[in-house]
Amino acid sequence: MTGNAYPIDVWGLLAALLMVALAAGVSGLMRLGIGRSLLWSACRALLQLCAMGLVMGFVIHAGDPWLVVALLAVMLVAGVQITLSRAKGVPRGLAGPVLLSLAVTLLLMLTVVTGLIVRPTPWYAPQLVVPLAGMLLGNTVSALAVGLSRFFESMQERRDEIGTLLALGASPWEAAKPSVVSSIRLGLTPTTASLASAGIVTIPGMMAGQVIAGGDPLGAAKYQFVILAAIAALTLLADGLIMLCVYRTCFDAEGRLRPARTTARTAAKATA
Template sequence: MTGNSYNIDIWGLVVALTMVAIAAGISELMRINIGKTLLWSACRALLQLCAMGFVVGYVIRANNVWLVFTVIAVMLVAAVQITLSRAKGVPKGLAGPVLLSLTITMLLMIALVTELVVRPHPWYAPQLVVPLTGMLLGNTVSALAVGLSRFYESMDERRDEIDTMLALGASAWEAARPSIVSSIRLGLLPTTATLASCGIVTIPGMMAGQVIAGGDPINAAKYQFVVFAAIAALTLVADSLIMAMVYRTCFTADDQYRPATER
């Protein structure tokens, strides 16, 4: 223990991994067949988190604006790859729109939070900007993947309806709008559920982490709310922006519906 914070030594990490190993063993005994995946994912998560801890520590000590933006750029590229790997049934060639959507919305949210809410010195404070970027991207990636999957699935389900709307004179946007609305709502569902339950049912991770580390609980609650507010706004804007950029992939240049096999 240091001050009011509690440090985790190597044995603590070993115990944590042992808990996962026991759960994996129970899985194998029950023939659920996810034990190896669970254990491998836990080991990989430990290595990735420790590596990120070293990177963030170095960036904080360096306190260099270009290094901060380099880390953000790497995170954005990784977020695009993860989004497309999680999204099901989407056509190829969406890396550009996804990257553009994430970049615009991320820079906008980071600028608003740093300049109008927290107001750190310097404005690019690594200990704020890098972790905040990671939290925002983590939630937005999931929402975008779900939203894209739902959009293309909905468009395929509504093929006859869309053909009828187009035949009656509707524009491509009007025909795609129900699917766009459905996908955005589905992408926002986890965020709205978290907002409704936080502080009553759960103590969110960022707030819990600050309190365990010895931070003031009220200040931790304020930071957590700012993060949730940014996530909600970022998810809605990013989902809306990506839908506006990709809905045309379901139509030809003559505004005819393009089946999934032709995209």
């Protein structure tokens, strides 16, 4: 123990891996078919987190704003890749809109949090900006993947309805709007649930981590609320922006609904 903090040694990490290994064993006994992927994911997470910890330590001690920018850029590119790999039934060629949505909304939220709420010195303080960006991106990536999957699934399910709306004089936006709304709502559901249960049902990760590390519980609660508020705003803005970017790919230049088989080629051309 150092001060009021409780550091984790190598044996603690091995014990944590053992818990996952036991869960993987139970999966094998029940023939769920997820034991190997569960164990592999846990090992991968440990390596990735330790690597990020080392990188963050270097960036924090260096205090160079350009290193902070470079690390954020790498995180954004990784966020795009993860978003597209998680989304199901999504056409190719959406890397550009996803990157634009993540970059614009992340920079906006970071500016608000660092410039108006926390006001660190210096303004690019790595120990604040990098973890904050990671938490915001982690939640937004999941929401975008869910939202994109739901949007294209809904557009496919509503093909006849959309065709009727267009025939009656509706614009492409008016025809696609129900799918846009349902996808944004679905993407926001986990965030809304987290806001509603925070402090009563759950003690969120950032607050729990600060308290375990010896921080003031009330101060940790304030930080956690700022993070949850920023995540909610970022998720809504990012989902809305990506929907505005991609809904047009479902229609041709004359506002007619494209055949499903051409959507992937159209999306690739639209973002080229």
